[in-house]
Amino acid sequence: MTRKQQRTTLIISGLVFLGIAAGLILYALRDTIVFFYTPSEVAEKHVQPGTRMRLGGLVENGSYRKGEDGVVHFAITDTDKVLKVTFKGVLPDLFKEGQGVVAEGTLLPDGTFRADTVLAKHDEKYMPREVADALKKKGYWDPNQPDGQDKGEAK
Amino acid sequence: MIVELGHFALVLAFAVAVYQTIVPLYGAMRGDQQLMNEAPAAAIAQFVLVAAAFGALVWAYLQSDFSVLNVWANSHTAKPLLYKITGVWSNHEGSMLLWVSILSLFGMAVAVFSGNLPLSLKARVLGVQGSISVGFLLYIITVSNPFERIPLDQVPMQGRGFNPILQDPALAFHPPLLYTGYVGFSVAFSFAIAALMEGKVDAAWARWVRPWTLAAWTFLTLGIALGSWWAYYELGWGGWWFWDPVENASLMPWLAGAALLHSAIVVEKRNTLKIWTILLAIIAFSLSLIGTFLVRSGVLSSVHAFAVDPGRGVFILMILLFFIGGSFVLYAARAGTLKTGGLFAPISREGALVVNNLLMSASAAAVFIGTLFPLAYEAITGGGKITVGAPYFNFTFGILMIPLLLLIPVGPMLSWKRADLFAALQRLTAAAGIAIVSAIAVAAIAYGHPVMAALGIALGVWIIAGALEELAIRIKLFRAPLSTSLRRLWKLPGQALGMTLAHLGMGLVVLGIIASSTWKEEVITSVRPGEVIRAGGYEVKYLDERREQGPDYIAEQARFQVSRDGRPIAVVTSEKRSFIPRGMPTTEVGLLHFLKGDLYVAIGDRDKKGRVVRVYFHPFIYLMWLGALFMAFGGFVSLLDRRFRVGVAARARGNAAAQPAE
Numbered sequence: 099m100t101r102k103q104q105r106t107t108l109i110i111s112g113l114v115f116l117g118i119a120a121g122l123i124l125y126a127l128r129d130t131i132v133f134f135y136t137p138s139e140v141a142e143k144h145v146q147p148g149t150r151m152r153l154g155g156l157v158e159n160g161s162y163r164k165g166e167d168g169v170v171h172f173a174i175t176d177t178d179k180v181l182k183v184t185f186k187g188v189l190p191d192l193f194k195e196g197q198g199v200v201a202e203g204t205l206l207p208d209g210t211f212r213a214d215t216v217l218a219k220h221d222e223k224y225m226p227r228e229v230a231d232a233l234k235k236k237g238y239w240d241p242n243q244p245d246g247q248d249k250g251e252a253k
Numbered sequence: 254m255i256v257e258l259g260h261f262a263l264v265l266a267f268a269v270a271v272y273q274t275i276v277p278l279y280g281a282m283r284g285d286q287q288l289m290n291e292a293p294a295a296a297i298a299q300f301v302l303v304a305a306a307f308g309a310l311v312w313a314y315l316q317s318d319f320s321v322l323n324v325w326a327n328s329h330t331a332k333p334l335l336y337k338i339t340g341v342w343s344n345h346e347g348s349m350l351l352w353v354s355i356l357s358l359f360g361m362a363v364a365v366f367s368g369n370l371p372l373s374l375k376a377r378v379l380g381v382q383g384s385i386s387v388g389f390l391l392y393i394i395t396v397s398n399p400f401e402r403i404p405l406d407q408v409p410m411q412g413r414g415f416n417p418i419l420q421d422p423a424l425a426f427h428p429p430l431l432y433t434g435y436v437g438f439s440v441a442f443s444f445a446i447a448a449l450m451e452g453k454v455d456a457a458w459a460r461w462v463r464p465w466t467l468a469a470w471t472f473l474t475l476g477i478a479l480g481s482w483w484a485y486y487e488l489g490w491g492g493w494w495f496w497d498p499v500e501n502a503s504l505m506p507w508l509a510g511a512a513l514l515h516s517a518i519v520v521e522k523r524n525t526l527k528i529w530t531i532l533l534a535i536i537a538f539s540l541s542l543i544g545t546f547l548v549r550s551g552v553l554s555s556v557h558a559f560a561v562d563p564g565r566g567v568f569i570l571m572i573l574l575f576f577i578g579g580s581f582v583l584y585a586a587r588a589g590t591l592k593t594g595g596l597f598a599p600i601s602r603e604g605a606l607v608v609n610n611l612l613m614s615a616s617a618a619a620v621f622i623g624t625l626f627p628l629a630y631e632a633i634t635g636g637g638k639i640t641v642g643a644p645y646f647n648f649t650f651g652i653l654m655i656p657l658l659l660l661i662p663v664g665p666m667l668s669w670k671r672a673d674l675f676a677a678l679q680r681l682t683a684a685a686g687i688a689i690v691s692a693i694a695v696a697a698i699a700y701g702h703p704v705m706a707a708l709g710i711a712l713g714v715w716i717i718a719g720a721l722e723e724l725a726i727r728i729k730l731f732r733a734p735l736s737t738s739l740r741r742l743w744k745l746p747g748q749a750l751g752m753t754l755a756h757l758g759m760g761l762v763v764l765g766i767i768a769s770s771t772w773k774e775e776v777i778t779s780v781r782p783g784e785v786i787r788a789g790g791y792e793v794k795y796l797d798e799r800r801e802q803g804p805d806y807i808a809e810q811a812r813f814q815v816s817r818d819g820r821p822i823a824v825v826t827s828e829k830r831s832f833i834p835r836g837m838p839t840t841e842v843g844l845l846h847f848l849k850g851d852l853y854v855a856i857g858d859r860d861k862k863g864r865v866v867r868v869y870f871h872p873f874i875y876l877m878w879l880g881a882l883f884m885a886f887g888g889f890v891s892l893l894d895r896r897f898r899v900g901v902a903a904r905a906r907g908n909a910a911a912q913p914a915e
Binding site for chain 1: 418596597599607611615618619622623626636637638639640641642644645648649652653777778779829837838839840855856857858859860861862865866867
């Protein structure tokens with residue numbers, strides 16, 4: 099095998115490989131993307147029940163209710179629309195009413211949301227960026243007043 | 254006073270780093286020996302200064318000097334000593350200082366341990382290394398100063414304490430290990446840039462680069478393993494890897510680094526694949542920089558995110574653009590001038606390593622695209638928000654990993670230049686036999702997803718048995734008297750033994766992942782005292798609760814009696830702690846380790862009925878961390894290889910010249 103042949107083989111096999119990898123990635127991306135919505139967007143965009151999505155906003159004050167066998171109920175609000183959420187599992191330690199939250203799950207036909215994951219943060223100063231953006235859009239959240247810090251201290 | 258000295262040392266370090274960048278690089282360009290000789294002293298001086306600054310910050314933490322903003326925000330007098338020290342890097346400013354400290358430590362190590370490097374190469378490597386320090390020191394001094402003071406009349410009496418979930422031994426050492434890995438790739442990067450400037454890459458270059466890459470990769474392996482171990486038992490989510498952007502940020506350089514380790518072997522032994530190896534060295538460090546950016550800027554929302562400051566993100570982005578962009582421009586301009594070396598047939602050791610590299614880079618690319626796709630999507634659609642979750646990564650990463658894992662035992666059996674695939678496979682008959690038997694055994698007894706599990710377990714067994722068989726052939730086990738075999742094992746070069754250990758470790762990781770994900774049992778329910786939860790063949794009985802007082806927290810502690818077939822085994826506790834300084838709660842998981850796997854008990858809130866409890870049984874999950882330890886141990890063993898040692902390289906180079914076909 100000459101030098102040139104070797105180079106050609108390498109380049110062609112590399113390209114074929116790259117093609118396969120790219121195809122794989124695109125295929126996987128198409129099926130596994132999960133959209134992020136706020137409760138208002140769920141209403142505006144007429145999201146179909148059964149769609150997997152992430153729902154973000156603030157945990158509505160007074161909405162957190164404990165059920166049985168590890169099921170909890172709460173509501174997520176973007177200060178405009180509210181969506182009821184049920185979740186079976188252990189809530190993250192930093193879950194609190196009035197704080198930012200992101201829940202992943204599916205919208206049920208009755209208009210409530212069944213979450214299988216409620217995202218936890220490691221830091222009480224932290225606000226999920228999507229939630230912060232959505233709230234900023236509503237003119238509710240002031241970036242200079244990081245949510246939660248003071249409330250966390252006051253607890 | 255000491256704090257001001259630390260700050261001053263940092264500014265001096267910046268000046269020294271500028272000197273370390275300009276003088277040696279200019280000297281190398283002009284061929285001026287005197288200027289080039291300035292590099293090692295500058296690198297050592299820079300480290301001493303940065304270390305002094307770091308020491309000053311540690312001192313401020315030990316003294317609980319709350320007039321320093323950073324100490325006030327992250328420390329507390331009631332904190333145990335260990336966490337006062339680790340508090341230094343529990344926050345943004347301190348962790349960036351740690352980053353630069355490790356960077357300058359590597360710079361000094363290169364200056365001290367590479368006496369036999371050609372002068373111009375050494376000057377250029379240290380010059381490039383210095384330029385990275387310039388960027389990050391400037392960043393620390395201008396926008397991320399850990400020495401900032403609180404005005405004297407407002408100095409608080411008590412600190413805010415630090416994020417309690419970080420108050421954990423595993424997380425105390427996770428950042429230093431991880432950063433040593435990230436930053437270690439800077440040496441490979443500097444060598445690559447220096448080689449492009451020199452226009453010369455040869456076997457000796459690869460022999461110099463490999464130990465640094467190996468060290469970085471080894472530390473990164475340990476850092477990632479420790480991080481996932483922490484996520485497993487501290488977060489109480491019952492998982493250890495979530496394909497979260499911050500986790501992916503550490504996985505990408507790991508993959509690129511592993512690819513680089515393998516391709517550098519080809520450069521060293523066969524003097525070919527040089528252009529590709531240079532590119533990989535650039536990519537590995539670029540991915541480390543991108544990782545730092547992703548973690549520190551908050552552009553991607555992550556479950557592991559800490560409070561972030563977008564303004565700083567822009568600064569890191571500029572550093573990123575300069576180094577990544579600059580190195581690629583240089584690469585494009587100079588790569589063509591590197592001469593390619595030895596030829597090889599597609600089926601050969603080189604060929605196998607090329608396939609290894611293609612698969613590893615493709616999987617790194619898949620992770621990269623999945624991680625950054627939400628950003629791109631948002632930019633293109635003008636604000637549309639999406640996430641790319643675990644299914645994407647499991648699918649793409651899984652498909653790319655399977656052929657790679659299958660090939661692990663085959664590669665080392667192939668000879669250089671041109672190999673006989675059939676003969677190589679024949680030497681692996683025993684390994685293949687064991688793998689097939691284990692597949693059948695698993696399929697026969699398993700429940701759940703027997704076919705997938707059987708194939709997965711067989712894959713892990715195949716890698717382990719293949720690694721052992723390769724070792725057996727090497728030491729002529731059963732083909733020569735046992736004493737000969739043992740002597741051969743003892744005399745085995747560190748690199749060969751390191752490879753066996755690392756591949757063995759990979760097999761263990763596969764076994765751990767497959768077993769724990771296939772047969773995981775999970776029960777979430779709420780219980781009253783006396784009630785029993787069953788998982789993994791164990792009975793977990795909820796006994797009682799009491800309040801516990803820790804040094805800086807109060808806890809609700811729940812006790813559980815674990816038994817099997819009515820026979821009591823142990824009492825395990827899980828706690829919900831509330832930390833006094835911040836009022837922030839954490840969960841302490843109760844873990845019991847058995848040969849069969851881990852029993853994992855975490856308590857949640859109380860509900861109407863009783864205490865919410867999560868019980869998991871994770872079969873053989875410990876194999877994963879054991880495997881990571883094997884990989885890291887393999888890395889260290891390989892580093893001890895005498896060919897890497899100082900002074901030996903010079904002699905070995907003489908020998909290599911005499912027998913080029915080695």
